[in-house]
Amino acid sequence: MRRHAAVRMLLHDRSTTAGAVLGVVAIVFLVGQQLAVLFGLLTLMSALVDNSGADIWVLSQNSKSTSTAGDLPIRYVDRLAGLKDIEWAQPVIYSAAQFKLPDGTSQSVGIVGVTRPGLVVGPWRMAEGGSDVLLEYDGVTVDKLDLADLGNPKVGQVVEVNGRRVRIAGYTEGSRAFGPSVMFVNSTKAREITGIPADRCTNILIKLKPGVDIRRARAEISTLLPKTTVLTVAELASSIRVYNLTSTGIGSSFGFSALIGIIVGVVIITLTMYTNVLNRQRDFAVLRALGARQQDVFAIILFQALTIGCIGLLIGFFLLGGFLFGVKGSRLPANLPLWLPPAHVLFTFLMCFLGSALAMRRALKIEPASAFR
Amino acid sequence: MNTISQSPESEVDGPRSRVQSQGVSGTPVLSLEGVARDFSDGRVVRRVLKETTLDILSGEMTVLAGPSGSGKTTLLTIMGLVLKPSTGRVVVGGEDVTGFSEDSLASIRQQRYGYVFQQAALVPALDVLDNVLVGTAIQGGRVSAQTREKAISLLSGLGMKDYLLSRPQQLSTGQQQRAGIARALVSDPILLLCDEPTSALDVESSHIVLDTLKKLSRDPRRGVVLVTHDPRVFPYADRLLKMEDGAIVYDTRQVAG
Ligand SMILES: Nc1ncnc2c1ncn2[C@@H]1O[C@H](COP(=O)(O)OP(=O)(O)OP(=O)(O)O)[C@@H](O)[C@H]1O
Ligand SMILES: [Mg+2]
Numbered sequence: 001m002r003r004h005a006a007v008r009m010l011l012h013d014r015s016t017t018a019g020a021v022l023g024v025v026a027i028v029f030l031v032g033q034q035l036a037v038l039f040g041l042l043t044l045m046s047a048l049v050d051n052s053g054a055d056i057w058v059l060s061q062n063s064k065s066t067s068t069a070g071d072l073p074i075r076y077v078d079r080l081a082g083l084k085d086i087e088w089a090q091p092v093i094y095s096a097a098q099f100k101l102p103d104g105t106s107q108s109v110g111i112v113g114v115t116r117p118g119l120v121v122g123p124w125r126m127a128e129g130g131s132d133v134l135l136e137y138d139g140v141t142v143d144k145l146d147l148a149d150l151g152n153p154k155v156g157q158v159v160e161v162n163g164r165r166v167r168i169a170g171y172t173e174g175s176r177a178f179g180p181s182v183m184f185v186n187s188t189k190a191r192e193i194t195g196i197p198a199d200r201c202t203n204i205l206i207k208l209k210p211g212v213d214i215r216r217a218r219a220e221i222s223t224l225l226p227k228t229t230v231l232t233v234a235e236l237a238s239s240i241r242v243y244n245l246t247s248t249g250i251g252s253s254f255g256f257s258a259l260i261g262i263i264v265g266v267v268i269i270t271l272t273m274y275t276n277v278l279n280r281q282r283d284f285a286v287l288r289a290l291g292a293r294q295q296d297v298f299a300i301i302l303f304q305a306l307t308i309g310c311i312g313l314l315i316g317f318f319l320l321g322g323f324l325f326g327v328k329g330s331r332l333p334a335n336l337p338l339w340l341p342p343a344h345v346l347f348t349f350l351m352c353f354l355g356s357a358l359a360m361r362r363a364l365k366i367e368p369a370s371a372f373r
Numbered sequence: 374m375n376t377i378s379q380s381p382e383s384e385v386d387g388p389r390s391r392v393q394s395q396g397v398s399g400t401p402v403l404s405l406e407g408v409a410r411d412f413s414d415g416r417v418v419r420r421v422l423k424e425t426t427l428d429i430l431s432g433e434m435t436v437l438a439g440p441s442g443s444g445k446t447t448l449l450t451i452m453g454l455v456l457k458p459s460t461g462r463v464v465v466g467g468e469d470v471t472g473f474s475e476d477s478l479a480s481i482r483q484q485r486y487g488y489v490f491q492q493a494a495l496v497p498a499l500d501v502l503d504n505v506l507v508g509t510a511i512q513g514g515r516v517s518a519q520t521r522e523k524a525i526s527l528l529s530g531l532g533m534k535d536y537l538l539s540r541p542q543q544l545s546t547g548q549q550q551r552a553g554i555a556r557a558l559v560s561d562p563i564l565l566l567c568d569e570p571t572s573a574l575d576v577e578s579s580h581i582v583l584d585t586l587k588k589l590s591r592d593p594r595r596g597v598v599l600v601t602h603d604p605r606v607f608p609y610a611d612r613l614l615k616m617e618d619g620a621i622v623y624d625t626r627q628v629a630g
Binding site for chain 2 (some may be wrong): 001002004005008009011012013282283286287288289290291292293294295296299367368369371372373
């Protein structure tokens with residue numbers, strides 16, 4: 001009967017109930033959307049590393065991110081070839097360059113030099129053509145999502161990067177990184193464009209044999225190449241994320257937006273639920289006189305908060321789903337890791353209870369004697 | 374309004390008649406011993422109810438009258454276990470409940486008390502039947518089919534058969550008050566406490582409500598206390614108490630005895 005009464009009360013005070021539900025929706029959607037974009041960006045930040053197909057990256061000394069000066073000696077690769085745990089080791093070039101737009105201005109791009117014939121750290125998803133187009137002498141790829149930024153170059157069109165002529169050989173789809181557009185090209189052409197000499201590279205990528213302990217291998221490589229930074233893919237990915245979050249202020253700006261969503265939501269829930277209890281003081285007093293204990297009033301309000309939470313979550317996640325569907329394949333990266341929705345549900349209920357706390361306090365103070373006043 | 378003039382007499386006592394053999398008229402269902410109540414409004418402490426010793430007897434209708442502010446509601450709420458006395462003892466059915474916890478008192482209220490409030494005080498979110506039943510299962514759990522049947526029969530007896538699923542707002546004040554009486558009776562209370570139950574009603578509805586309460590007070594197990602400042606209620610009283618300034622100044626029992 002307590003639950004029945006609780007639901008009836010919610011249905012009776014439709015407008016305040018709707019208000020409280022709105023508060024929950026605000027939390028679920030605003031926070032969820034912020035987190036989805038944040039996780040989308042985090043994924044994007046380390047996309048190149050995560051999709052490189054390697055287990056370990058060798059960077060120049062003191063480097064925290066992928067893009068470096070390009071001063072790793074290529075002979076390090078030969079030095080590594082002696083290690084029995086290594087399946088392969090490949091030099092890679094990753095460097096900034098200027099892409100010339102049709103209007104004569106230029107646009108920063110990231111050039112990734114892929115070693116033939118293995119095409120290690122090549123594009124992981126193509127929209128048109130296979131990645132074997134990079135075997136061509138002057139073929140480059142651009143990502144479909146970056147086309148507008150680069151003046152919509154057509155496949156087959158010849159463009160200029162750092163003053164060198166290259167040909168658009170294919171489009172990638174979502175093979176992007178955080179920051180400037182990424183263009184994949186074979187390593188020979190990459191050297192030509194970036195001016196990195198033939199005996200140097202920016203990174204060495206290493207694939208270990210199956211079953212090899214990655215930490216031990218990393219330590220081994222580290223002693224073999226003392227003047228370098230050797231990181232596992234996971235370490236490098238998180239290092240890049242931390243670096244980007246702290247250096248760009250993305251972290252705090254997302255945190256702030258999410259916080260606003262939470263505050264707005266909790267304030268709405270608090271105000272509406274509190275108003276509701278104030279308006280229904282007499283009802284609660286009568287119920288107390290009829291035999292309701294404080295714990296029964298507690299149960300009623302708690303159940304109301306739960307119900308409001310459930311409805312708000314349903315609507316909120318529906319909207320969130322719509323948002324994720326809407327931005328899918330767009331330039332705005334968004335994804336929710338699997339663990340996040342359940343955590344978000346728990347968090348939302350927590351906020352819901354927090355929002356109902358004031359109403360609860362008020363309701364528990366209602367004296368049964370006031371039913372007679 | 375035609376249902377108001379309909380006589381509630383036929384069925385209202387129906388479910389009760391089975392238990393009427395228990396209990397003896399004239400035994401105290403409630404005793405107040407030296408009960409007083411102070412209220413402080415900020416700085417000044419006022420004794421709103423002066424030391425009162427009083428037995429409420431079963432099988433009769435006790436009417437508590439007096440001018441506004443004389444302490445009638447204060448006394449009634451102490452009897453009703455919703456207000457704690459500042460001093461004195463409260464004994465319900467022979468059991469001293471003075472030191473009982475809030476929760477125990479709530480359970481006594483639920484199981485042994487019935488209340489009729491001034492303006493019915495139905496919960497607007499609940500339909501009439503739920504209003505009658507809400508108290509019986511407010512401590513959790515479901516309403517038994519038996520209780521539900523009893524509630525329906527009580528409401529029918531009060532001419533409310535066609536309004537079981539109506540919202541309180543859809544009822545006349547007289548109908549609301551009859552639903553309120555059904556709510557007070559559904560748990561077979563030994564004490565029925567009514568605070569100005571007729572003050573919001575027209576003459577006709579008042580008489581129906583008063584007749585009903587009078588009949589209910591005939592149950593030898595049950596005491597009925599009715600607070601009023603309406604002299605038209607006095608003829609219904611088996612015992613009339615008058616309050617003034619926080620004290621009972623007149624008691625027909627004392628006069629007779
Ligand atoms: N909770 C309270 N706090 C402070 N004073 C109170 C409280 N309840 C009642 N009083 C005071 O106690 C006195 C008696 O009030 P009570 O309601 O018992 O009178 P009453 O006889 O029922 O009056 P009425 O006929 O107007 O209902 C009043 O002066 C009132 O102001
Ligand atoms: Mg009063």
